[in-house]
Amino acid sequence: MHFLDQAKIYIKSGAGGPGAVSFRREKYVEYGGPDGGNGGKGGDIIFEAVQGLNTLIDFRYSQHFKAKRGNHGQGRDQTGGGAPDLIVKVPVGTQVLSEDKEEVLADFTEIGQQVVFLEGGMGGRGNASYKSSTNRAPRQHQPGEPAKEMWVWLRLKLLADVGLLGLPNAGKSTFINAVSNAGAKVGHYAFTTLVPKLGVVRHKGREFVLADIPGLIEGAADGAGIGDRFLGHIERCRVLIHLIDIEGTDPVEAMRIVEDELSAYGAGLEDKPRLVVLNKLDLADAELAEAFAGELLEAGADKVFAISGATGAGIEQLMDAILSYLPESTSTETKGAEVEDQKEEGEWSPI
DSSP states (O other): OOOOOEEEEEEEOOOOOOOOOOBOOOTTOSSOOBOOOOOOOOOOEEEEEETTOOOOTHHHHOOEEEOOOOOOOBTTTBOOOOOOOEEEEEETTEEEEOTTSOOEEEEOOSTTOEEEEEOOOOOOOOGGGGOOSSOSSOOOOOOOOOOOEEEEEEEEOOOOSEEEEESTTSSHHHHHHHHBSOOOOOOSSTTOOOSOEEEEEEETTEEEEEEEOOOOOTTGGGTOTTOSGGGGGGTTOSEEEEEEETTSSOHHHHHHHHHHHHHHHOTTGGGSOEEEEEEOGGGSOHHHHHHHHHHHHHTTOSEEEEOOTTTOTTHHHHHHHHHTTSOGGGBOSOTTOOOOOOOOTTEEEOO
16 A cells, blocks of 8 residues: 555535425415525534545545535525534544645544535525515525635644654664564665554554654755655654664764654654664674763763664663653553663663
8 A cells, every 4th residue: 555644635515405385285274485495514524533444545546525415405495404414534544734834623532433525505494494474475585605715734644653754764663563463674774664553563562653764964954865754754753763883974963853753743743762782783892882871871872772673782771771762552461560770861771
């Protein structure tokens, strides 16, 4: 399935049905009179967050959503039938934005959440409703309220507890495969990951969702590489993991590049708790890892861990630290199970 996280669609509610102009013509009704019924209500446009969807790809092929109009009123005081509502099903995590993308109109964070986005028009009055002592044979009626229409943007932000970021080739795919069921593609070239990937991590009777996004490079905010749009998928995360290749670019420089891109993107990402992790420890010795960790701490990192996504070394300590940022509601064991205390600031954790 192709991954699509933005789509522009057109929505239009149903117009109200017009009221009827009718007069009674029964043979044995002496005076007759008006009996035109009211029109029916038009259908609403309703957005609903459903389970089982994780992309907006369906909206690439179906971009216009129009509810039906209400039925006409009829004689014999018959009110027109109301039109059915049109339900637009979206993945959990979807936001509905205005056409200029400046305003968030709705945010779907729970399965089953519904929002009546555009209300259908009310049906018009038939001539029977205009009858009075001074107006015995009214011929006026209402046409029904018009439909409402607009273009909106749908933007999907994946719901994850922990976000994984770093430069290309930092080993993010190997790491998420080691700790979860993600099955991400692994390759020895930059931008192996082109779309966000989710994995469920289970550790010490608790579980959380980990999101891997494409690698960032310097200038991503200006469109370099594949840009920084995918950072939106970690906006909802409680904590971020910054993986740094111990054999790659200077670790301090790698940390600076990512921090600058987070600041340029905004949305509060630069203020989220962040665990700095030296990855690929199996390709370096402990002395080098400790030296790099010291440099990262001096450069402003709060915590530095050293792991190997390939061998699993050090991952246990990192998982323990992650759990300390997550609510206890993620626990699948008894509430008596406790997470080890978080490391003090300014400390690094070797294997």
